[in-house]
Amino acid sequence: MVEQVTEELRRSILSGALEPGQEYSLRELAGMLEVSFIPVREALRSLESEGLVHNRPGRSAMVTPLDLDDLQGIYRLRRAIEPEIARRSCAVISDEALDAAEADAAAFGDEAHGMADIYEDHHGFHLSLLAPAASAWDIRVLTTLWRAGERYIRIGFGRLDPDPAEHQRRGQAHLDLVAAFRTRDPERVAAAIEEHLARNERIALGALAGPAQGAGSTASQ
Template identity: 80%
Template sequence: MATSRGALQPITSRSVVEQATEELRRAILAGQLAPGGEYSLRELAGMLDISFIPIREALRSLESEGLVIMRPGRSAVVAPLDLDDLRGIYRLRRALEPDIARRSCVLLRDEDLDRLEFQATDFGAREQGMADIYDDHHAFHLALLAPAATAWDIRVLTTLWRAGERYIRIGFGRLDPDPAEHQRRGQAHADLVAAFRTRDPGTVGDAVEQHLARNEKIAFSALS
């Protein structure tokens, strides 16, 4: 599948494999490398102005995240968007996140919750689209769970968050023109912080379940 050279930004320094992985991931999550699109490794190496070997290593990393599918030979396909995959991502998130949250709510410090409450207000700013806030959004949810999360919890959740990011960006991207959606987005995250302030595991678990359910519904509606 042909694409413009401007879809990817040239690599400069640091670890070439690491930078190639980050840039390819960014382009996939932003939709600049379209779902279902097939690209030769030589084509991708040319876009990034690097050699063939680091591209292959980068694609292997992205395959482990569920973002690409390696083909026999020297090509890769950007993983298609699939409603069954979306259901699977959220089924696993619901199995992990409420449980970790219930344990984390009694461990978080008040100053951590104060900081997160302040951060939640930024999610409601009209100039902040999903593409702008997504890194902060990951950090916000990780901070809520981190006191009770193991290294493996974080690895698994990070993989699920990245796999679900394309779906969420599409779903919320269609809502962004509505000013009320931005206010709701900020309030939804402020409500999560308020639930954690209760220090009640049942309240927190229910709040996280409801947050996940609404996000899944928005992403599912946008795609179906």
């Protein structure tokens, strides 16, 4: 039950159904989900560790507001971790794993699928490239960072979904990552990951700046 409640609350936060900066009582959340206080309280503790809520004294929690410093902190940590793992992973990842990642990357260019449709597969894609050299702790930390940044990415890239050319760019950006891994060159791979993250961050920053700037960006996640 706790896992189900956690997943439902996480989904509602990431989709914006539970709005950033809004405070909700445990009674209110339990009523929405038709469960008791206990699984809601436990779920909120897990979500606080992911940076998605701030638990208040008493029986309430606030959805973490979207924040520029928060976003930049997430990407600063990602840039410190992901290129280093990628340097090691490109030497040991199998050709079969790269073939599977390439097929996934190509699917990201499907115009029928928006960011909300592909987000979980997108996580899987990046994890498949890094997992051969990632420890269990690496994966825990990366998953936390990816989830913390998900709201920004969904907003920023969701604004670009109406542009058919964006889907092509999105697919190509991920095909380029696979191509870099196929070179087995650690420095080339690290540079590709760093460029990918820099583009992501610019799009997410545009989401915070508002519709005008976000819609005018043209990078791919």
